[in-house]
Amino acid sequence: MKVAISGKGGSGKTTVSGTFARLVGRAGHPVLAIDADPNPNLALTLGLTRETFESIVPLPHGLMDHKRVNGEVVVSLSRPVEEVDAKFGIDCPDRVRLLLLGSPTGAGTG
Ligand SMILES: Nc1ncnc2c1ncn2[C@@H]1O[C@H](COP(=O)(O)OP(=O)(O)OP(=O)(O)O)[C@@H](O)[C@H]1O
Numbered sequence: 001m002k003v004a005i006s007g008k009g010g011s012g013k014t015t016v017s018g019t020f021a022r023l024v025g026r027a028g029h030p031v032l033a034i035d036a037d038p039n040p041n042l043a044l045t046l047g048l049t050r051e052t053f054e055s056i057v058p059l060p061h062g063l064m065d066h067k068r069v070n071g072e073v074v075v076s077l078s079r080p081v082e083e084v085d086a087k088f089g090i091d092c093p094d095r096v097r098l099l100l101l102g103s104p105t106g107a108g109t110g
């Protein structure tokens, strides 16, 4: 199951995403949570300490391919997700693993 959560700023996306991920993990399913927010804080909702959060290495930009499909930019991993998770995934409480995509290197065309 793949779930994407987006919406208005400050409407509770991170809180809902983190809580949902932890509930699914507690139910016994492995969860890979991906924080694609350029200003990420999902780690804290997932129960990591601020110290651990600040030590997380985001994915290198080279691991992400950007393609334009029907006028939209589609970002995908250039390596299998299992490999990326094994290298960069962070163990969180409740069987959740976290991947941090990191910030864009610069402004694109809007
Ligand atoms: N159901 C709720 N009831 C009360 N407060 C909430 C609820 N959901 C979220 N909040 C609070 O609202 C604030 C914003 O929530 P959150 O960070 O999850 O929103 P967001 O949509 O991810 O924001 P952003 O767009 O800045 O990433 C937080 O301080 C959070 O504690």
Ligand SMILES: [Mg+2]
Pocket (backbone or CB within 6 Å): 013, 014, 015, 037
């Ligand atoms: Mg958020």
